[in-house]
Amino acid sequence: MENIFLILVLSGVTFIPILLWGYFFWYIDNDVFQRKRFFVWIVAGWISVFPVLFLWGISEKLWWEIMNVFWVVHDFTFGGSVLWVFFSFLVLFLIFSLLPFVLFYLTPASKQKFKTYFSRFLLFSLSFICITSIFYLLNLFFSYFEFTQAEAQSPISFGNIIFNSVKLIIFYYLIIGILEELSKFLFFSYEKNFSILSQQHAVINAIFIALWFAFVENILYFYHLYQNYWFGKEIISTYFLRNIFSVFLHLLCSSIFAYYFSFLYLKMRDQYNFYFIKIFLLGFFLSFFLHALFDIFVTFNMMFFVFLYIIGGYFYLTYIFYKE
Numbered sequence: 001m002e003n004i005f006l007i008l009v010l011s012g013v014t015f016i017p018i019l020l021w022g023y024f025f026w027y028i029d030n031d032v033f034q035r036k037r038f039f040v041w042i043v044a045g046w047i048s049v050f051p052v053l054f055l056w057g058i059s060e061k062l063w064w065e066i067m068n069v070f071w072v073v074h075d076f077t078f079g080g081s082v083l084w085v086f087f088s089f090l091v092l093f094l095i096f097s098l099l100p101f102v103l104f105y106l107t108p109a110s111k112q113k114f115k116t117y118f119s120r121f122l123l124f125s126l127s128f129i130c131i132t133s134i135f136y137l138l139n140l141f142f143s144y145f146e147f148t149q150a151e152a153q154s155p156i157s158f159g160n161i162i163f164n165s166v167k168l169i170i171f172y173y174l175i176i177g178i179l180e181e182l183s184k185f186l187f188f189s190y191e192k193n194f195s196i197l198s199q200q201h202a203v204i205n206a207i208f209i210a211l212w213f214a215f216v217e218n219i220l221y222f223y224h225l226y227q228n229y230w231f232g233k234e235i236i237s238t239y240f241l242r243n244i245f246s247v248f249l250h251l252l253c254s255s256i257f258a259y260y261f262s263f264l265y266l267k268m269r270d271q272y273n274f275y276f277i278k279i280f281l282l283g284f285f286l287s288f289f290l291h292a293l294f295d296i297f298v299t300f301n302m303m304f305f306v307f308l309y310i311i312g313g314y315f316y317l318t319y320i321f322y323k324e
Contacts, residue, residue, distance in 0.1 A: 006223065010219050010222050010223055011219055013222075013239075014222065014243070015215065017243035017247065018211050018214065021211055021247060021251070022208065022211055025204060025207050025208070025251075043103070045187075045208075045209050045210075045211065045212020045214075045215065046212060046216055047100075048096075048099075048183040048186070048187055048209070048213055049183070049213050049216040049220075050216075052176075052180050052183050053220060055067075055068055055070065055092075055179070056068055056070060059071065066084070066088050066091055067088065069085065069088040069089055069092060069175055069179070070172075070175060072085055072088040073085060073171060082132055082135070082136045082139075085135055085136075086128055086129065086132040089128040089132065089178070090125060090128055092179070093128065093182065096183050096186055097117070097120065097121065097124070099186075099187075100186050100187045101117055123277065123280055124182075126277065126281070127281055127284050127285075130281060130285075131178060134174075135171070135174070138171070169299055170292075173291075173292040173295040173296055174288070174289075174292045176291070176292065176295060177253075177287075177288035177290075177291035177295070178288045180213070180250075180288075180291060181257060181284070181287045182288075184206070184209055184250070184257075185206070185257050185261070185287075187209055198266070199258075199259055199262045199263055199266070199320065200320060200321055201262070202258045202259070202261065202262030202265075203255045203258045203259055203262070203321075205258065206254040206255055206258030207251050207255055210251050210254035210255075211247070213250055213254075214246065214247045214251075218242055218243065218246075218247075221238070222235060222239065225238060244310075245294075245298075245306055245309070248309070248310055249291065251313075252290070252309065252313040252317070253290055253291045254287070255317060256286055256316075257283050257284060259283070259320060260279055260280065260282060260284075260286075261280065264276050264280055290309075294306065
């Protein structure tokens with residue numbers, strides 16, 4: 001009972017900044033209020049956050065380790081086969097994409113809907129080939145660095161510890177960025193749900209899904225901090241940090257993905273030529289790369305670059321909303 005009361009208190013406190021962010025973007029949204037769209041935003045934000053944050057536990061309960069990409073690259077040497085990384089991403093995408101497809105899109109079933117779903121599946125499968133290649137090349141680079149250090153016959157040193165820590169952080173946050181941006185995006189990528197009218201319209205949808213994602217993520221984050229520090233300065237400082245910088249990060253990265261996707265959708269619909277795939281991959285890579293880079297800056301306390309995100313993101317979102 002105490003935990004339930006605590007979660008309710010944290011939910012209320014966490015909802016205040018989400019409400020302020022939401023009011024700001026709703027103010028510049030020209031659409032008439034739609035209850036169905038608002039319901040989809042809420043459900044999408046809640047559902048998309050749990051598979052990402054509880055991935056390890058879910059995979060253990062299901063006795064299926066291949067769906068946990070963190071386990072697949074747990075030592076960041078890919079277990080001898082880079083293909084396992086690709087298959088792990090693919091399994092995760094299949095599970096994540098089935099959730100929004102079944103909940104919001106499948107009924108009533110039609111040939112065109114299945115065609116749209118499989119076209120999205122093929123696009124993301126291609127993107128995971130590219131992502132896995134990036135992981136593989138990064139691993140080769142780090143392996144070469146480690147080999148060079150071994151040749152120099154250097155014992156375990158402070159430099160080696162720093163090197164391995166940086167390697168771990170880069171891989172870890174790249175995976176986090178990929179999973180979070182993917183799970184948020186999947187809940188509005190089926191165009192029949194939202195009827196994308198413009199790039200601004202798509203970005204608004206993505207922003208509100210990101211807000212609900214950040215809302216649930218912050219509740220879980222603050223609950224964990226409360227268990228360790230109670231209501232101390234750690235949870236208070238983290239509250240302001242996450243509700244300003246982290247929430248805006250989610251808004252920014254989701255809007256980037258939505259901006260590129262809506263541009264392609266409005267221009268080409270289902271004509272997936274090379275130009276479409278190239279721009280689609282660019283939007284996907286840009287969103288999760290910026291997400292991972294932000295997390296790395298925060299980890300190393302490089303707050304100057306974090307402030308640059310806020311300034312650059314403000315001008316970017318202003319550009320999107322006023323150019324139309």
